[in-house]
Amino acid sequence: MSQMRYLKFLLRRCLPLAALCCAHASAGVALAQDTAAAPAATVPESVAATPAQPTFSELLKALPEASYSEKAGLMHQLIASGNPSTKAVLQALLESHLYQIDDAARADHGSVVITGEGSGELALTDPATLKPAGSAREEQLKRIGTNNSLRKTIKGLLAQLALSDSDPKARRAAVQELLRNLDESTVTVLRERQKTETDAQVRREIEVGLSLSDLDSSDTATRLAAVQHLSGELSPEVYNKLQPLAQSDADSAVRNAATRAVERIESWRKFYDALSTLFFGLSLGSVLVLAATGLAITFGVMGVINMAHGELMMIGAYTAYVMQLLMPQHITASLWLSIPAAFVVAGLFGVAIERGIVRFLYGRPLETLLATFGLSLILQQLVRSIFSPLNRSVQTPEFMSGSLAFNDAFSITYNRLYIIVFTLIVFALLQLVLKKTSLGLKVRAVSQNRAMARAMGVRSEWVDAATFGLGSGVAGIAGVALAQLTNVGPNLGQAYIIDSFMVVVFGGVGNLWGTLISGMSLGVVNKLLEPWAGAVMAKILVLVFLILFIQRRPRGLFPQKGRAAEN
Structure with missing residues (x-):
């Protein structure tokens, strides 16, 4: 039995070899006969021995039935093919947009297609030519799957192409x-x-x-x-x-050098973490300054505690949302246009509030507080009735998206950076208005000594309306800025009204420089306390500090000046 098995083994090994030798012999005879007739072109031995590489289309056809490990090999072969469509195929596979199409719907573009986003009837792209290839229903397509390891491989291959x-x-x-x-x-x-x-x-x-x-x-x-x-x-x-x-x-030398390198990296990380905390504190402070500036103007001139100030910010945020609905294809332009629009809309609301409610309640701060608080609830319900109680998202323009990376440990987001710059611009414009215009002169005169200003012919009631409208317009602009940081909802203003009053009281009633410094200071202190105290406890500690500070300086950092300031 063993001899028979050995004989079969020899036959299996020797017969193919004999056939190959016969083929070579017959080929040699034919070649000798042809050489006498005409010289033949010589074929390099390396080329004759190299098997034919699969084409791009053949590699694509092999993808659907291949295992994950085989797909990784096919990906490398696609890269080696040098086909210009390789990047699109890898990207489609990474994003789960590469499909196998069934025989009934298959056209000249082959069995593998790239689809777009959506559901139902999907547009198809021929991966070999990247040209449109008709459309197909979802049930006619079968997704070519991937796993984490394969996606990691694809990302690396795409990086090699890049x-x-x-x-x-x-x-x-x-x-x-x-x-x-x-x-x-x-x-x-x-x-x-x-x-x-x-x-x-x-x-x-x-x-x-x-x-x-x-x-x-x-x-x-x-x-x-x-x-x-x-x-x-x-x-x-x-x-x-x-x-x-x-x-x-x-090795001890390598170990010591690595230890020094790790310590150096950790020290630089701590430094850049402190810079990041400072930046986020300034960005939070900028939001507080924007939210409190309008309140500082109205509170400083008229002494009115406006509890509807947060809802004026909400109106500005919804104005930005409506502008994007009107201009969905021009997000950047809608943002720029929403700034003056929010100022006008919120300012008109402010004038209406002052003319319709506040002017009848001067000298009665408790009634003014209750009336504006009730108005804030009415405005919230009005927004819920028009836009629904659900939060709305305002799209961020492209120039405000992403972050500015200084190194691997420190980067700042563009949206917060632009809000800091925007706050400083608004503050500078308000200073120009209050220092260089007739309205600003009258506002400062009324805020310092109302009776004397009226005696000099200043119509204080119209100054009050204009001031309330100006502060409300600034609140509307603050709402546009907030819409770039958070969702827009009916309760947007409630999160900032208390902080706004804290900033105004800490900086000094009616003093814009005090509002700027106190807002930035409270924002930075808040962010410094948050890592070890938590967000809620940080706010509580800041509030306790303000209470103790007001006990010593009741008029804030920069108290108002004038003969009637004591009143």
Whole structure:
């Protein structure tokens, strides 16, 4: 039996070899006969021995039935094919927009298609040509699935493609993506790119990536040089890679260098964390200043405690929302137009409130407080009836989206940065109005000595209406700014009315400079206290501080001046 099995083994091995030899012999005879007739072109032996590479279309057809590991191999083959459609195919697979289409709906574009967003009837794109390929129903499509490992592979391959982008920012982002998954192939790609890279920042990122790979080297000198090169980097990848070396590297020199590098990174992180806290404190302070400025004007001139001030901010925020509904294709223009629109709408509401309610209650602060509080509830219910009680979202323009990154440990968001600048611009314009215009002169005269101003011919009742309208208009502008930070809802103003009164009292009633300084100070102090006390306790501590401060200085940081200031 063993001899028979051995004979079968020989037959299986020898028969194909004999057939191959016969084929070569017959081919040699044919070649000799043809050579006598005409010289044949010689074929290089390497080309004749290399199997044909699958085409781009063949790779696409193999995707639906391939396993996840096989799909990863197919992705690499797609990259190697050099087809210009490869990036679109990888992006579609990453975003779950790559589908297999059934036989009944299949057209000339093949079995794999790219779809757009939506449901029901979906528009199709031919992945080989990136041209429209008709449409198909959802039930005719089967999504080509991915898992976390495959998505990670696709992101790395897309980053490799982006290394050839003409935009340095795109190349830098590609290098940063590759740093998240360093392996031999990634390091090879980075080394090749380093030879031709012209942008200094991109080249620095590549050097960081190569140094990170050198940390895994068995050579002590290589690891030590890599640690020294990375000691000034603040990225999380560098920090996470240096920590194990500082704790358990076999060489003491490498271990000590890694320890110093980690300590240096931690000290810089603390510094930039403090800067971030300061920035967020200033941004919160800017919101408080915007919210309190209008209140400081009305409270300082007329002594009216306007509990509907928060609802005037809400009206400004809803004005920005309506402007976006009217101009859905022009978000940036709608934002710029919503600023004067909110000022006018909220200002008209303010004039109506002063002429219809407040002017009958001068000298009766308790009745004024109750009347404006009841008005705030009416305005909230009016908004609920018109826009529903649900929160509305105001889209942020493109120029306010994203963040400005100074390094890997410190970045500031554009929307908060623009709000700080916007607050300073509004404050400067108000100062010009109050210092350089006739209205400003009359407002200051009435706020300092109402009786003397009336004796000089100033119509104090119209100054009151104009001042109330001005403060209300500024509240409307504050609502536009708030709409870029949070959702717009009927209760938007309630979250800021108490803080606004705190800012006005702390800074000094009727003093704009006091409002600016106190608003910024309270915002920064709030953010400094939040990390260790919590958001609620931080507000409580600030309130306790204000109570103690007012006990010592009842008129605030910058008290109002004038003969009637005591009244």
